[in-house]
Amino acid sequence: MLELFFFPTPNSRKVTILLEECDLPYKLSIVHIGRGDQFHPEFLRISPNNRMPALTDHAPADSGEPVSIFESAAIMMYIAEKAGQFFPNDIRRRYDVTQWLFWQMANQGPKMGEQGHFMRADAEKKHGDLSYPLNRFGNEVHRLFGVLNLGLFEKEWLAAGEYTIADMVCYPWAALWKSRGIDLREFPNVERWLNVIGERPAVKKTALIGQDIYQGPDKMAPDEREQFTRLLANQRAVVIPAEWRR
Numbered sequence: 182m183l184e185l186f187f188f189p190t191p192n193s194r195k196v197t198i199l200l201e202e203c204d205l206p207y208k209l210s211i212v213h214i215g216r217g218d219q220f221h222p223e224f225l226r227i228s229p230n231n232r233m234p235a236l237t238d239h240a241p242a243d244s245g246e247p248v249s250i251f252e253s254a255a256i257m258m259y260i261a262e263k264a265g266q267f268f269p270n271d272i273r274r275r276y277d278v279t280q281w282l283f284w285q286m287a288n289q290g291p292k293m294g295e296q297g298h299f300m301r302a303d304a305e306k307k308h309g310d311l312s313y314p315l316n317r318f319g320n321e322v323h324r325l326f327g328v329l330n331l332g333l334f335e336k337e338w339l340a341a342g343e344y345t346i347a348d349m350v351c352y353p354w355a356a357l358w359k360s361r362g363i364d365l366r367e368f369p370n371v372e373r374w375l376n377v378i379g380e381r382p383a384v385k386k387t388a389l390i391g392q393d394i395y396q397g398p399d400k401m402a403p404d405e406r407e408q409f410t411r412l413l414a415n416q417r418a419v420v421i422p423a424e425w426r427r
């Protein structure tokens with residue numbers, strides 16, 4: 182059984198899309214990042230970065246001890262390999278996919294994440310003039326939509342000539358275009374690709390997973406939002422948990 186440590190955000194949606202596309206059985210274990218579950222000593226063993234998603238495979242292919250993984254793209258490579266789907270084996274197509282996985286993890290995810298952080302901070306009106314980071318990340322996000330648009334030029338899919346984990350890893354963040362000040366008319370290849378992926382039954386299903394737990398900071402009560410922001414915006418190094426010491 183695959184156990185996905187989950188909270189409904191774009192980074193975990195990448196993984197639920199893949200699980201649903203592969204039609205694999207899985208169990209969700211909620212890591213409520215607004216309440217600090219990501220700092221629980223047991224979770225830190227699986228994900229020392231105190232971030233979800235993370236995955237434990239309780240029945241790995243080698244029949245050995247459970248396998249645990251953090252970082253969404255590594256999780257997706259593992260699941261795709263296990264299922265034998267969406268990650269071609271031949272060297273050219275495999276690395277065509279792999280480069281987009283790395284691009285997403287190093288560029289689209291972090292830059293859109295920081296843009297979201299400063300947009301939320303700006304909405305509070307107590308942090309002074311945030312125009313510099315808002316311009317910086319707004320421009321970067323615009324540039325990154327351009328990268329996707331180039332990558333999709335005269336291509337149906339990002340990599341390997343087929344629907345793969347490269348598309349699934351980039352889709353959930355790209356789908357946020359409207360709230361990030363992007364005009365999709367500038368990026369027609371991205372618009373076409375978003376529309377096609379958005380119509381897939383597995384992808385539609387994942388949009389609803391976890392909606393009962395969390396629907397975004399704007400849907401929260403003010404005190405809950407305050408706690409959420411405090412917890413996520415002011416993190417410093419976690420010391421080795423006492424529970425880890427023998």
Ligand SMILES: N[C@@H](CCC(=O)N[C@@H](CS)C(=O)NCC(=O)O)C(=O)O
Pocket residue numbers: 190191192193214219231232233234251252253254286290412413
């Ligand atoms: N590079 C990581 C990013 C994961 C990530 O940033 N997760 C966020 C939610 S989207 C999280 O768990 N945040 C908890 C925190 O900031 O303490 C991945 O792709 O798995």
